[in-house]
Amino acid sequence: MDQMLTVEHVDKSFPASHGPAAMLRSFVHGMPRRQVLFDVSLSVGRGELFGLLGPNGAGKSTLLKLLSTLIVPDAGRLTIDGIDVISDPYEAKRRIGLCTSDERSFYFRLTARQNLEFFGALVGLHGAGLRRRIEECVALVDLTEHLDSRFGGYSSGMRVRLTVARALMADPQILFFDEPTRAVDPVHAEDLRALIRERLVGEAGKTVVLATNLLEEAWQLCDRVAVVNRGRIVAIGPPRELDVDMHAIARYRVSLDQVDEALLARTRNVPGFRDLRVEHTPRGVDVQIEMDQLDGTLGALMRAVSANGSVLRDFRLLEPEPVDVFKKMTNDRDD
Ligand SMILES: Nc1ncnc2c1ncn2[C@@H]1O[C@H](COP(=O)(O)OP(=O)(O)O)[C@@H](O)[C@H]1O
Numbered sequence: 587m588d589q590m591l592t593v594e595h596v597d598k599s600f601p602a603s604h605g606p607a608a609m610l611r612s613f614v615h616g617m618p619r620r621q622v623l624f625d626v627s628l629s630v631g632r633g634e635l636f637g638l639l640g641p642n643g644a645g646k647s648t649l650l651k652l653l654s655t656l657i658v659p660d661a662g663r664l665t666i667d668g669i670d671v672i673s674d675p676y677e678a679k680r681r682i683g684l685c686t687s688d689e690r691s692f693y694f695r696l697t698a699r700q701n702l703e704f705f706g707a708l709v710g711l712h713g714a715g716l717r718r719r720i721e722e723c724v725a726l727v728d729l730t731e732h733l734d735s736r737f738g739g740y741s742s743g744m745r746v747r748l749t750v751a752r753a754l755m756a757d758p759q760i761l762f763f764d765e766p767t768r769a770v771d772p773v774h775a776e777d778l779r780a781l782i783r784e785r786l787v788g789e790a791g792k793t794v795v796l797a798t799n800l801l802e803e804a805w806q807l808c809d810r811v812a813v814v815n816r817g818r819i820v821a822i823g824p825p826r827e828l829d830v831d832m833h834a835i836a837r838y839r840v841s842l843d844q845v846d847e848a849l850l851a852r853t854r855n856v857p858g859f860r861d862l863r864v865e866h867t868p869r870g871v872d873v874q875i876e877m878d879q880l881d882g883t884l885g886a887l888m889r890a891v892s893a894n895g896s897v898l899r900d901f902r903l904l905e906p907e908p909v910d911v912f913k914k915m916t917n918d919r920d921d
Pocket residue numbers: 600601622640641642643644645646647648649
């Protein structure tokens with residue numbers, strides 16, 4: 587496939603602490619650093635919708651900042667449209683639009699049009715060209731009727747769409763979205779996903795890299811997903827090929843009148859046991875248990891919690907949570 591973007595063996599660290607004391611110490615010992623990305627490699631094809639999926643702190647935003655030329659890596663290489671991002675940041679930047687849901691960067695007292703005139707001027711547009719580009723961009727995000735309203739009166743959904751219009755002003759080939767649906771309600775989040783999928787990738791042929799911590803969003807939207815955890819890519823591929831791990835971890839909730847150490851010890855000994863949490867309720871005790879889905883584990887768990895003493899009141903399988911998928915994938919790596 588024709589590559590639009592490549593990341594090869596990228597490491598990134600930040601100073602572990604800052605302030606005058608750390609600065610002074612650094613003269614003697616050197617500045618301590620904390621690594622947040624480890625040997626990250628991936629590539630994104632032209633016209634692809636690529637997801638970076640991971641929990642908070644995984645390193646998604648750091649990777650998008652590296653790709654947007656806002657920071658530089660300690661090691662490794664990044665290219666956009668064949669251009670080396672480190673040696674030629676200006677050429678790379680011309681091909682990139684970054685959408686963060688940072689609404690503070692807009693002028694609240696100005697209208698959407700005036701805001702876009704300002705940001706358009708920053709990327710070298712003016713006169714009739716600028717006016718035409720504004721019309722095109724707001725049409726793509728369905729804000730034409732609200733173009734002359736003040737930004738301060740915009741709803742959260744409209745605000746995010748205006749950040750998309752702003753990113754489109756310089757007509758970049760590739761768009762980066764950093765948790766685009768974080769600050770919007772579910773209905774507008776759905777509209778925004780449709781906009782990214784159908785208009786930007788489908789109609790306008792853009793390449794999109796989208797960072798998210800929502801499993802459903804990545805699964806529903808993306809052609810391929812890289813699962814990022816603690817600075818490492820732990821899995822990469824089309825969602826349907828990754829979802830074998832979706833139900834790899836089962837969570838059960840067992841309600842009992844009481845628990846004793848013997849019962850908990852038996853539970854911990856069940857093959858595939860991962861973790862348990864005991865919670866006292868007005869009616870007794872709930873034990874939440876995480877298990878690998880192996881043959882025979884369910885029966886062994888049932889026996890462990892129903893043997894002598896305690897009265898079993900309820901036993902149910904809980905819905906898998908996105909974080910389980912990350913856990914499973916990281917553990918597999920560490921094994
Ligand atoms: N400028 C910075 N200085 C120091 N640490 C940083 C900086 N930016 C990010 N980090 C750290 O790097 C890690 C990854 O952060 P980030 O890329 O923002 O994760 P994500 O976007 O996946 O939530 C976090 O532990 C964060 O605290």
